[in-house]
Every structure is written in C-alpha cells, then in structure tokens.
Amino acid sequence: MNPIQANKLLLSKWTAVQVVAKQKHFLVSKVYLPVPQEGQVARHTVIEFVELEAVYTKTKRKIAWKELADTTQWKQGWL
Template sequence: MPSKQKNPLSPKKLLLSKWTAVHPTHQRKHFLVSKVILPDLPEKAIEYVELEAVIDKQSRLIAWRELSNSAVWLQGWV
C-alpha cells in the first residue's frame, strides 16, 4: 500500500491558513497566517509569513517553510 502523500505547502495559499503549535508557549497554541510578506523584488520568492495567535493577537514573523516541520507545526487547529 503506498504511503499517503502530504499536500505540499504553497506560499501563495498560506494567507489565513490555520496552524497549531506542537509545543505551545504562553497558552498560544492556535495561529492564523495573517500576512504573507512579499519580497522587495517581485522576481524573488516569498520567504516569510506573519503568524497571529488566536488567543491574544500576538504576532510573529517566521520563514514560511518552517510550517512544514511537523515537529513544530500541525496544519489546522488540532
């Protein structure tokens, strides 16, 4: 039986996506991608997103590829 493939992340589809921190800090477990940071030069690739904690609206900037690390982030609100 073939292994189930996970959907690859696309930076263009991250806006307003939901994420759960595997190891929450300060009760911040659920996050929304509130902003996709566009590069200064249009031909450059998107590198960063802004995550906003649902509980207190605290935001932080991370490299969007960090979201593919399942030891840190789970897609959706779990």
C-alpha cells in the same frame, strides 16, 4: 500532510506542537514578499516570511514560511 502551497498561505490555520503561554492556534495574517532590487524583474512570486497571529492573545510573530513544513513544530489546521 499535503505539501504547503505558498499561494494559499494567507489566512491558513496552524497549530503549534509545543504550547507556550496558552498560544497554540495561529493564523497566517500576512505574507512577506521580497523587495525587488532596481533593474530586476520578478519572474514569479516567492514568499520569504509569514506573520503568524495567535488566536487567543492576538500576538504576532514573523517566521520563515518554510518553517511551517517542520512537523515537529507545526501541524496544519486547528487540532
């Protein structure tokens, strides 16, 4: 698998290794950026969390974006 690029996560496709309640295929529907504190200047864009939307049920869940790199839980693309 290619390394995950944070700037290309939005609308990327993912397959869960363990299917739960017919939820297997997901899209990254939202990317959460950290809120800069007062007086801080953001040097570069860092993603904290992503929102995954199940294709079948449209349910959403928020996870740390680095969890997608765990190949025991997620596969990139729809398999």
